[in-house]
Amino acid sequence: MLNIYHLTKTYPGGKVGVDDLSLEVKAGEIYGFIGHNGAGKTTTIKAIAGLHDFEQGSITIDGISIKEDPLKAKSILAYIPDNPELYDNLSGLQFLNFIGDIFRVPKEVRKERIEKYAADLELLGALNNQIASYSHGMKQKLAIIAAFLHAPKLLIMDEPFVGLDPKAAFIVKKMMREFCDNGNAIFFSTHVLEVAEKLCDKIAIIKNGHLISSGTMEEVKGDASLEEVFLELTEEA
Numbered sequence: 421m422l423n424i425y426h427l428t429k430t431y432p433g434g435k436v437g438v439d440d441l442s443l444e445v446k447a448g449e450i451y452g453f454i455g456h457n458g459a460g461k462t463t464t465i466k467a468i469a470g471l472h473d474f475e476q477g478s479i480t481i482d483g484i485s486i487k488e489d490p491l492k493a494k495s496i497l498a499y500i501p502d503n504p505e506l507y508d509n510l511s512g513l514q515f516l517n518f519i520g521d522i523f524r525v526p527k528e529v530r531k532e533r534i535e536k537y538a539a540d541l542e543l544l545g546a547l548n549n550q551i552a553s554y555s556h557g558m559k560q561k562l563a564i565i566a567a568f569l570h571a572p573k574l575l576i577m578d579e580p581f582v583g584l585d586p587k588a589a590f591i592v593k594k595m596m597r598e599f600c601d602n603g604n605a606i607f608f609s610t611h612v613l614e615v616a617e618k619l620c621d622k623i624a625i626i627k628n629g630h631l632i633s634s635g636t637m638e639e640v641k642g643d644a645s646l647e648e649v650f651l652e653l654t655e656e657a
Contacts, residue, residue, distance in 0.1 A: 421447045421574055421605035422468065427477035429463050437463035439629040441477070445574075445605050445622070450596055452620035453609045456654060460629040461609040462502070465578050468607065469499040481574050495523065498567035502579040502609075504559055508552035512543065512562050515551060516569060523570035530569065537565040540591055556583040564592060568599070575599060577608035581615060593619055617646040627654050 422445035429437040438460045445451040455461050466472040468479055470490045479486045484493040507515055513534070520530040538544040541561040551559065560583045567575060575596075581589045596606055596619065610616050616623060617637065623646070624634035632653055633640050641649045 421445055421449075421482055422451075422607055423478075423480045424464070424468070425478045425480075427464065427467060427474055427479065429467055429472060429474040436629050437472075438467070438474075438626075441626070441629075441631050443624055443631070443634060445607050447573075447603050447605055448600050449621045450600050450606045450608070450619055452616040452623045453607060453626065454611070454613065454616060454623065454650060455609075455626040459626045461626060462578055463629075464626070465499070465576055465607070465609060468576055469497065470494055471499075495570075496572055497574040497576060498570070498572040499576045500563050500567050500578065500580055502582060504563035506551050506554075506559055506562060508550065511550055512538075512547040512554070515562065516547070516566055519566045519569055525570050533569055533571075534565065537568055537595075540595070541565065541588060557585060557588065560584055561588060564595075568595070573604050575604065575606045575608075577606065579610060580608055581610065581612060589615075613645075613647045613650060617641070625650060625653055 424441055424443045427438050427441040431437055441464060453461055453464070463472060467474050468486065470486045470493065481493045481497050484496070486493045510518065516534050517530070535544065538547055541564065543558060543561045543565070546554070546558060551562065554562065564580070580592060584592060600606055620637055622634070622636050623640050625632050625640070
């Protein structure tokens with residue numbers, strides 16, 4: 421579903437954000453991407469989403485190059501940043517309809533999905549309120565609903581649980597699992613290693629732009645906890 425092949429991204433001034441990174445995320449997988457702040461997680465995620473250009477390598481989503489055919493690639497993916505910037509002057513419902521229009525989601529299908537996801541995330545009663553009145557957690561929920569709205573094949577999430585209360589986080593984890601069980605894929609970063617350990621089918625650890633470990637959860641952590649392995653690898657690498 422997602423193929424990253426020898427990705428290299430260098431910023432002006434020569435700072436290397438990601439160096440020769442290769443990963444594959446298959447349909448049905450929840451793939452966790454972990455590393456310290458500044459390790460290259462967000463750089464990689466923005467490159468996948470088509471927000472960052474890159475000098476070397478390739479990224480394809482379901483066989484479609486994000487560089488060569490960005491509109492087609494973006495039509496089958498959804499990206500949730502760590503701090504969603506939404507349109508404060510719109511209501512939640514107006515924003516979701518705007519997203520539905522962009523992705524050409526039929527109105528009846530759109531209505532059904534909005535009602536389902538908003539009910540699941542306990543946001544239904546606030547959809548007619550201005551986004552400016554939303555808390556950070558409510559904005560995060562709205563961004564999640566918007567991401568699921570056009571039924572993407574690949575969901576990219578950067579720290580998706582930040583700002584969510586425990587109940588909402590539980591519901592989002594359930595949504596993620598169901599999404600992948602239906603043949604889609606998720607690639608997400610998180611600092612909450614306990615969540616990654618329980619939720620992910622595969623994991624990758626990055627440090628200073630370099631991939632230092634990847635594979636199934638069992639392959640990466642063995643009999644230890646993910647936290648122990650992460651700390652050991654990032655100290656040694």
